[in-house]
Amino acid sequence: MRSTLYTLLGLLFYCSTHALEPTVTIADSIQSRLTQLNHREQIHYLGKNCWLLREADRAQSIACGQKAIALADSLGYLSEAAQYSNYLAVTLLFYQSEVPTALFYMNKAYELALKANDSIQLGYAFNNLGDVYNLTGNIPLAQAYADSSLHYFTLLNNAEGKAYAFLNLADAQLKQKNYQQALAYYQLAIDGYPEHQEENIVSTAHIGQARVLTQQGKYDQARKVYEKDLALTRQMKNKTFEASTLKKIGGIQFFQGDYDRALSSYLQAEELFKQRQDKNGLFKVYLAKALLYGKTQERKAGENTLEQAFKLAQKLGAPARILDVYKTRLQFYSFLEEDIPPASLIDQYIALQDSLDLVRQFEILNEVSQKQAVQADLNQAQEEIKSKKREHIYLLLLLALILVLVKVLVWKNYSTNRLNKELAALNAGKDKLISIISHDLRNPFIAIIQYIDLLKSGELSQAEKKEFFTRLEEQTHSTNALLDNLLNFSAFSIRKVKSYPRLFSLDELLLSIQSELSAQLHLKNLSLQTKLRQKTVTADEKMIEIVLRNIISNAIKYSHPGQSIQISSFQSANNLCISIADQGKGMTEEQQAQLFNNQFGKSVPGTNGEPGTGIGLNICRELITLHQGWISVESAPGKGTIFSIFLPNNTSSQS
Numbered sequence: 001m002r003s004t005l006y007t008l009l010g011l012l013f014y015c016s017t018h019a020l021e022p023t024v025t026i027a028d029s030i031q032s033r034l035t036q037l038n039h040r041e042q043i044h045y046l047g048k049n050c051w052l053l054r055e056a057d058r059a060q061s062i063a064c065g066q067k068a069i070a071l072a073d074s075l076g077y078l079s080e081a082a083q084y085s086n087y088l089a090v091t092l093l094f095y096q097s098e099v100p101t102a103l104f105y106m107n108k109a110y111e112l113a114l115k116a117n118d119s120i121q122l123g124y125a126f127n128n129l130g131d132v133y134n135l136t137g138n139i140p141l142a143q144a145y146a147d148s149s150l151h152y153f154t155l156l157n158n159a160e161g162k163a164y165a166f167l168n169l170a171d172a173q174l175k176q177k178n179y180q181q182a183l184a185y186y187q188l189a190i191d192g193y194p195e196h197q198e199e200n201i202v203s204t205a206h207i208g209q210a211r212v213l214t215q216q217g218k219y220d221q222a223r224k225v226y227e228k229d230l231a232l233t234r235q236m237k238n239k240t241f242e243a244s245t246l247k248k249i250g251g252i253q254f255f256q257g258d259y260d261r262a263l264s265s266y267l268q269a270e271e272l273f274k275q276r277q278d279k280n281g282l283f284k285v286y287l288a289k290a291l292l293y294g295k296t297q298e299r300k301a302g303e304n305t306l307e308q309a310f311k312l313a314q315k316l317g318a319p320a321r322i323l324d325v326y327k328t329r330l331q332f333y334s335f336l337e338e339d340i341p342p343a344s345l346i347d348q349y350i351a352l353q354d355s356l357d358l359v360r361q362f363e364i365l366n367e368v369s370q371k372q373a374v375q376a377d378l379n380q381a382q383e384e385i386k387s388k389k390r391e392h393i394y395l396l397l398l399l400a401l402i403l404v405l406v407k408v409l410v411w412k413n414y415s416t417n418r419l420n421k422e423l424a425a426l427n428a429g430k431d432k433l434i435s436i437i438s439h440d441l442r443n444p445f446i447a448i449i450q451y452i453d454l455l456k457s458g459e460l461s462q463a464e465k466k467e468f469f470t471r472l473e474e475q476t477h478s479t480n481a482l483l484d485n486l487l488n489f490s491a492f493s494i495r496k497v498k499s500y501p502r503l504f505s506l507d508e509l510l511l512s513i514q515s516e517l518s519a520q521l522h523l524k525n526l527s528l529q530t531k532l533r534q535k536t537v538t539a540d541e542k543m544i545e546i547v548l549r550n551i552i553s554n555a556i557k558y559s560h561p562g563q564s565i566q567i568s569s570f571q572s573a574n575n576l577c578i579s580i581a582d583q584g585k586g587m588t589e590e591q592q593a594q595l596f597n598n599q600f601g602k603s604v605p606g607t608n609g610e611p612g613t614g615i616g617l618n619i620c621r622e623l624i625t626l627h628q629g630w631i632s633v634e635s636a637p638g639k640g641t642i643f644s645i646f647l648p649n650n651t652s653s654q655s
Contacts, residue, residue: 027060043072047084054091055238058277061091069108078116085109086124093131095240097280097316103132123152123161130168134175135280137323143172163189163201170208179212186212203229203241207248214252223252240281243272247285254288259296266292283312283321287328294335302332448472448479473519499626504541506569506578507532513549520556524608527564528552534569534576539647543623548578550616551643555582557606558641574649575629581642587635595633596621 030049034042050065065088072081086109093102106128113122130145146168153161170185186205206229213222226249233241250265266289273281286309293302306329313321452472455465507530514521514528521528537544555565559582566581585607587595595617603614624631628648635641 030060030064039071039075040077043068043075043077043080043084046071047080047087050084050087050091054087054095055240058091058095062088062096065091073112078112079118079121082109082112082116082118082121082125085112086121086128089128090131093128093135094280095276095278097278097283099132099135099280099316103129106132119152119156120158120161123149123156123158123165126152127161127164127168130165130172134168134171137175139172139175142168146172159192160201163192166192167201167204167208170205174208174212174215177215179216182212183209200241203232203236203238206232207245210248214248214255219252219256223249226252239272240276240278243269243276243278243281246272247281247288251288254292254295259292262292263289279312279316283309283316286312287324290328290332291335294332297336299336306332448476470523473523499540499543501539501627502541503536503538505535506537507535509541509545510548510567513545513552516549517552517556520553524556524559524561526556526559526561529564529566531566531568534571537576537647539627540623543626547620547623547645548580550620551580551645554616554643555580555584555641557610558582558584558586560584560607571649575646576649578645578647579642581640583640586637586639586641587633588637592633592635596631
């Protein structure tokens, strides 16, 4: 078990202050719900409530967390035990101000995450330890843990974890007065998490930026940031954050010499901290009030407030807090016109500072040695596990052989049935293909020959020639498209189609298709408009080209002259979507239901009587299915049609 000086002090302190307290009871509603769940579900339900109740009901939050950890630990769910140890540590640190006890659970989360090989929870444990050492003033350790956390979350590409690590690094830089670096880290925390915009992260980063501005003497800018954040915290209904922001607004008013308003802000913050039983926040307000009383020459009020702060620092069990009281006491006496700080007070401050420096050095050395000890224990445990596994290898191998033999027999039977079905389907497809070729492909060529014979006869006027040339061009394009689809269908039917994904430009592909279909667009005076929010795709470019050409050709076929066709793309959480929308004749629900059922030869003619077979859309569906995607249709008679192609994110690349 890892231990530090704070952990030992924390356990002693926690036992002494909680020994006589009754066990926190889980609410009846939670207990009732637990009876309906299995053990694994109980663990997740309790852990979730530990996190969700941390602001509204800390007693219930802590009770749920302790129960979840104990149950997960007893059943061997190490990752869950690590996760909820992290949850409970955060609640104890930021909402209960019990630093030593929080540190105990952070160490527990660290050990469990190592045993479970859970990099995410290990990253959060590192980050939470960075929080503790930022609060207690051990900046080297705080920065080291934040760096470790950022390293893990960067490898995992975990945006939320990286944002929290940036906040810790920013706080460490601020305490070292590296203002530009601190501002940069706060901004990285905000910019690196845009999809979810977690309000706690945004609020904390804004407060940090305002703290930098305050220390730089830019009070008006800092006040505006705090006021903006105050509105956000009230919208979040987070009383703890609201109190913290009010205290900082009071600090700005103090620096600007507006002592009456500063005291009003401090008193509002003090009341909220008392309601939330936030001892850490209350401690900071006491120190701020003491300095204000020094400025207003209210010696008695200031000394009483400093005494309150000192007693609270002792309860918190944090030596750094006691040092803060001595430092504030020195500032308080320096503000009084008739007094100077007593020499004994200065000596006590220096002695305490030296002692705290020794403690911090011990912590750093102790952390290193304890990590090495934990790693050694883990290595020994892993060797024991490997030894036990060897005892079961032969039994598992025998069982595996039996399973393989059974699987081979089952697979052989399944393969035979599948091949028979595929053969029947291929024969049916072959018959249908021959039927289409003999009918639908022969008729267009007969029509083309007839148009050519009429043009050669020399009996047509110029107007008639122009009309027949137009019809001939339309028929040629239609026949060419039909031939392409028949060839694609034939290749697919005999399983010669293979997917070769690569990164390509969707924009360039659409320009190529538009150029290819320009004559058909021109004949109907149609415009093709694109609005691409996602401009690159990783997929088989040739297959996507076939799909888009078919759907765009259909849009042209069923559009009325003078209309437009809209093509758009966007990236959702899980898929890339490409949509082709026309304003044409549309379809009934019955027609939509028949689009992808392989009923060839039943296509509805276009607005100019253009023929079709229905092969194209079936090819589109099969090609998109090869990419693990799908096609959806929205349409109504007279209102146009929207075809949407969905490809999973693993086939798309951000532009």
